[in-house]
Amino acid sequence: MQQHPFTFSVSVPEETLSVFDKHIVRRLSAMQGQYLDTQAFKTMLSQDPVLYEVYEINRPELAGELMNGITIVHPGKIGEEYFMTKGHFHNLLATAEVYYCLKGDGMMVMETPEGEWAVEELHPASVLYVPPRWAHRSVNTNPHDDLLMFFVYPANAGHDYGTIEQHGFHQLVLERNGHPQIVENPRWRQQER
């Protein structure tokens, strides 16, 4: 682990980093139970498309250090529902995240453990602040291009994917009449407190 300052570069056209420690490739099969249209999910599973990728710089998981990297959500739909990331709370709930959108168009679907929700649009050069306690999922609403974002979050945050896997997000982003529409998730379950 480098304790010395370092630089690397983001290639926006090639959607990669000149240096990275981790490359996550997430396919549809990792999203069991997350898509509303279970029939479309089953049908698409035979192709098992790549929904999104993450390139990350590893840092020690300590308060004061910052994880950073890029997320690429590919264009596509499962039924009416756009390609999206798994979405997660931070294990250490009281940690924020900052996104800088480099390319494409999308939405960030967010919610708190208490069930408050928010959806914010993402476009090139928009910055999104996800405050502490808000789970977040990136959705690519542009049918023709990847959604590419640079992210920074505290290195001690950790990831809790399980809560979203069990409870879902309160809101879904579906394509209706050629446009993204935010609709309530009929299968969402409030967390027990």
Add this chain to the structure above:
Amino acid sequence: MQQHPFTFSVSVPEETLSVFDKHIVRRLSAMQGQYLDTQAFKTMLSQDPVLYEVYEINRPELAGELMNGITIVHPGKIGEEYFMTKGHFHNLLATAEVYYCLKGDGMMVMETPEGEWAVEELHPASVLYVPPRWAHRSVNTNPHDDLLMFFVYPANAGHDYGTIEQHGFHQLVLERNGHPQIVENPRWRQQER
């Protein structure tokens, strides 16, 4: 203070944020004792040019929250020495900072309290990781354009400008034969430990 997610946009051409809480405008007169050429400093003081600007989003100064915004260093020199920021350690030394360069060319001059130093180049789409404990100063080495960077750092970091004001940075960036050159600062003083 918003506890709700929010977005804003960076205008790279206009070098501003669509929303911000703080706009710092730093002129030469704030840089007393920092430039090597004291005669050139005195001469330029009559004009007192703006060396750099910062637009920042305020967040609660708590671990887990993230400050973010943009820094703009204007082109110019005081004698042979480029326009630059004051430079600082974080009060909470064990906090990192991430820079994403949006425009222009520059160098980040860095050092630890023990006197270890590093200088890294900045160009569009380059990301710089400043690890915990490293003081940092941005220098614009492009005589024709502003240096524009997006930054993120832990909101509890705080700023210690005084140490650099008293001790200087170990290295200076001067223009020699039309090119930036890194030279030792003859007035640098090791911190007492």
